[in-house]
Amino acid sequence: MTPHREEAARLLRLARRDQAAFIALLDAQGVAVAVALFHAQQAAEKALKAVMCLHGLEFRRTHDLEELAAQLTDVGVSPAVDATELRPLTPYAVEYRYDDDAADLLTGAEARAIVESLLAWADTQVGLPPRES
Numbered sequence: 504m505t506p507h508r509e510e511a512a513r514l515l516r517l518a519r520r521d522q523a524a525f526i527a528l529l530d531a532q533g534v535a536v537a538v539a540l541f542h543a544q545q546a547a548e549k550a551l552k553a554v555m556c557l558h559g560l561e562f563r564r565t566h567d568l569e570e571l572a573a574q575l576t577d578v579g580v581s582p583a584v585d586a587t588e589l590r591p592l593t594p595y596a597v598e599y600r601y602d603d604d605a606a607d608l609l610t611g612a613e614a615r616a617i618v619e620s621l622l623a624w625a626d627t628q629v630g631l632p633p634r635e636s
Contacts, residue, residue: 511557511629518549518625522618529611537605540595543614544568547584547592550618550625554580557629566596583624584617592617 525542528534544566551571555562560574568589572582582589591608599605609617 507556507559508629511553511625514549514553514556515622515625515629518546518553518622521546521549522622525618526615529615535605536607536611537595537599539611540592540609540614541600543618544592544595546618547589547621548596550621551575551582553625554582554628566593568593580628583620588617 521542525539525546528539528542529536531539547568548566548571551568552562554575555571558575558578558580560578562571562574565571569586572584572586572589575582576586592614594608595605
């Protein structure tokens, strides 16, 4: 396995960990949806960065999912989810982590669909077998 593929696989493992946290928190009693959506954003971010690593793309330290997707698109790699669909997840990485009254920019079901699509796509890109969520 090449160093780029190894790093991509590591980021996908971390993305799966965030996906599991997202799903658990989404179903937990007394947990604000924004807390769960933080982990959805993190899973999406790591899936995009995994594919970027695979292609040898450098990325700055950012949580901006649209920016990451655009970098991939610029080199001819189309993420499974359109960049505009990623936009509502980005604020959950930073702004809403410190806000006790976060706006509902998308539902848990919408975020789940985005994360599942991105992770399945990233698994295919990296060459890992798709996993059940």
